Amino acid sequence: MRQDVEYGKLRTLVEDSVVRINHLPQKGSHLIVSFASIGKGWHLMPPDEFVGTISKMPNCSGLFISDMTRSWMNSSVLRNTVERVVNEVIAEFEIEKVTTLGLSMGAFSALVAPRLFPVDTAIALSPQFSVSREIVPSETRWRHWTKNIQDFHFPSVLPISPMGRVVICHGLVDDYEQMKLFPQQDNVDHFVFPNARHAEIGKLIKKGGKLSPFITAASAHKKRSVAQILRGLGGSWRMRYEVSAHGDAAV
Numbered sequence: 001m002r003q004d005v006e007y008g009k010l011r012t013l014v015e016d017s018v019v020r021i022n023h024l025p026q027k028g029s030h031l032i033v034s035f036a037s038i039g040k041g042w043h044l045m046p047p048d049e050f051v052g053t054i055s056k057m058p059n060c061s062g063l064f065i066s067d068m069t070r071s072w073m074n075s076s077v078l079r080n081t082v083e084r085v086v087n088e089v090i091a092e093f094e095i096e097k098v099t100t101l102g103l104s105m106g107a108f109s110a111l112v113a114p115r116l117f118p119v120d121t122a123i124a125l126s127p128q129f130s131v132s133r134e135i136v137p138s139e140t141r142w143r144h145w146t147k148n149i150q151d152f153h154f155p156s157v158l159p160i161s162p163m164g165r166v167v168i169c170h171g172l173v174d175d176y177e178q179m180k181l182f183p184q185q186d187n188v189d190h191f192v193f194p195n196a197r198h199a200e201i202g203k204l205i206k207k208g209g210k211l212s213p214f215i216t217a218a219s220a221h222k223k224r225s226v227a228q229i230l231r232g233l234g235g236s237w238r239m240r241y242e243v244s245a246h247g248d249a250a251v
Helices: 051-055 076-092 105-115 172-179 198-207 211-219 223-232 238-250
Strands: 011-015 019-024 030-035 060-067 097-103 121-125 165-171 188-193
Touching: 011 076, 019 051, 019 076, 030 051, 030 076, 030 105, 030 211, 051 060, 051 211, 060 076, 060 105, 097 105, 097 211, 105 121, 105 165, 121 198, 121 211, 165 172, 165 198, 165 223, 172 188, 172 198, 188 198, 188 223, 188 238, 198 211, 211 223
Parallel strands: 030 060, 030 097, 097 121, 121 165, 165 188
Antiparallel strands: 011 019, 019 060
16 A cells, blocks of 8 residues: 555646546555546546545545547557556556446447456446447537547457456437447446437436446446346346347337
């Protein structure tokens, strides 16, 4: 345990024109790396997300990563900085378990992060499969930002790491086209919310008072508990939804 760090107080490790990384050191060997979504102010650094929830979780520290360029991890400066800083924190604070977490762009980042540092669990709420028009031609929602991506280092979330566990949630009102592109694999628990929109998934879980229990259960690989929480909020296993939807269409 570092003796020269004030535990429980947010500190800035990096802040420049591309990326900001804030660190909330707390006692314990579990680190949650939270990737921010695009935020609301186009000319502002996206705000840290999940700070309040993570600060109250026992034995758990947080890293909060914001991308000013909204690059979906395609900025080489962002990638190199994230890889360096996260691995330094893992080593310096003797971290034994790493969870990545994010909404939308942050969820995409949470899924590709295992290519930069070791990840035990990835929690992705409303992730894009891709924001490349070559892969998803119909996707225009984030065109203001994605038009500036010159080189797609991560053209999609593939390959999703086969290591650890991955929890993905999608609202089908406006994310069906993205959702259906995700592969089904043994370590991925994919849930869908038929009546929810892209921007509502995180709010839905938080409003239901289940955000902390959900993150805790997912990080502990408690598949049954995760399913129970999300079903109680209107979610369904993707596979069960698709079987049911196909059955209804055949009638």
